[in-house]
Amino acid sequence: MLDGVRPGERRSWWLREALAREDASLAAATPPLHGTTRADVAIVGGGYTGLWAALRLTELVPGARIVVIESDICGGGPSGRNGGFVTSWWDELPALIHRYGEVDALTLARATSEAVDEVGAWCAANDVDAWFVKAGALQASAAPAQDGSWSAGVEAAVRMGVGAEYRELTPDEVRARCASPVFRGGVFMRQGATVQPARLARGLRRAALERGVVIHERTRALPEDIAAGGGRDQSLATRDALRLRTGGGTVLADQLIFGLNAWAAGWPRIGDRLVTWSSYMAMTEPIPDRLAELGWVGGEGLSDARFTLHYLRTTPDGRIAIGGGGGRAGYGGRVGRAFTHDLGSVERAVAGLRRLFPSLADVRMEDAWGGPIDIDADHLPFVGSIGGSGATARIHYGHGYSGNGVGPSLVLGRVLAARAARGLGAAADPAAESPLTRHRPRAFPPEPFRSVGARVIREAIVRRELAEEAGREPGRVVAALSRLPRRLGYHLGPE
Secondary structure (H helix, E strand, O other): OOOOOOOOOOOOOOHHHHHHHOHHHHHHHHOOOOOOEEEEEEOOOOHHHHHHHHHHHHHOOOOOOOOOOOOOOOOOOHHHOOOOOOOOOHHHHHHHHHHHHHHHHHHHHHHHHHHHHHHHHHHHOOOOOOOOEEEEEEEOOOOHHHHHHHHHHHHHHHHHHOHHEEEEEEEHHHHHHHHOOOOEEEEEEOOEOOOOOOHHHHHHHHHHHHHOEEEEOOOOOOOOHHHOOOOEEEEOOOOOOEEEEEOEEEEEEEEEEEEOOOHEEEEEOOOOOEOOOOOOOEEEEOOOOHHHHHOOOOOOOEOOOOOOOEEEEOOOOOOOEEEEOOOEEEOOOOOOOOHOOHHHHHHHHHHHHHHHHHHOOOOOOOEEEEEEEEEOOOOOOOEEOOOOOHHHHOEEEEEOOOOOOOOOOHHHHHHHHHHHHHOOOOOOHHHHHHHHHHOOOOOOOOOOOHHHHHHHHHHHHHHHHHHHHOOOOOOOOOHHHHHHHOOOOOOOOOO
């Protein structure tokens, strides 16, 4: 039942809930930028990546002037709209091994695993009530075609001596955690948690302000090729400053960090290997008694095993928030109404909820919202620097989370901070040489082939998976199109 639910008419349920409890005086602390300001490090993007980087910089370079530029408000982008799944990369071991080899794959999986606990510890230490619940992440097959889709990851974990981190479950074990009539076998990731994502984002903002970070919200940085020469200012006595233009002013900085998520796709040189995609969520009314009937009371994050997966979690008052990955591709890095106002994508997510839990057919949906995700060819994030090499590089970026950035953003934020701090002459931090900096995914075709191709292939994948769930064979054309990315060398889509 979607009566009255219209995505895009207001902010996400998460962000409205977080803002309603926030001290109103904090709004005045982050005015739009007017005129010219100077910074040791300017950070573009006030979401998780930018704010984690800012906080780490206050530790690596005490006293440095750090300025964060955010086009909306902190948490207004994906950081305040996502599902709130804080997960590690144990499920990504095969992809990590393919990209980095076994040693670095294990290093990165452990880093993201530790990040889950670090998010919880940080919230406790900074008095941020972000509803952190560490109960693991459960993925369950919801159709025969999904059975065993996790097998390569489980086998890799066992081979590398970390089998307890990513463990296969029998159908009975799955149903003991959540009794969906369509669930079959599954897999459980021990290092997984959920949070109220907007509360976390706004908590990071508050902590950054308390540490002296300057934040300018509602200040849009203007996309330009800073490294091509237009971004340098010749007036500084020490060395040329990088000049970041905004809608109302200018930031002169020694180092620049871009934590833009999907919006990076619209920037020259830093977003040329991204496709933007929409993802939508819907929220039920409170139904704690119905959750108890399902046995879903442990707080686990939950998903099916489709490529265009459904992801679900519960809230303290007994709601279900469900998201669906069957959205739309953007064009040329633009993030428009298709990312926020697409009722059809919401209906797909809700249809997924009804299929997984037919007993909830009468439950009312109270809210829905959408947002962008940034996808690269490997379905894993990466970090890069331009404007020099090693310690001489002054422009740093990190993106490509592909919808799984809540926990990994802490890791990327630290890597970005370490690289910027090195440029300021700070003591060496091993994070600056993270494996994440040693790989750049392959490029997608240019527009219009990029977005048109992405839309055609994603629709084929959605149709294939719907047919498989219904017990039908997908048509030959649909099946062939759904496999095309893998055959072209992209680690995207079903096998």
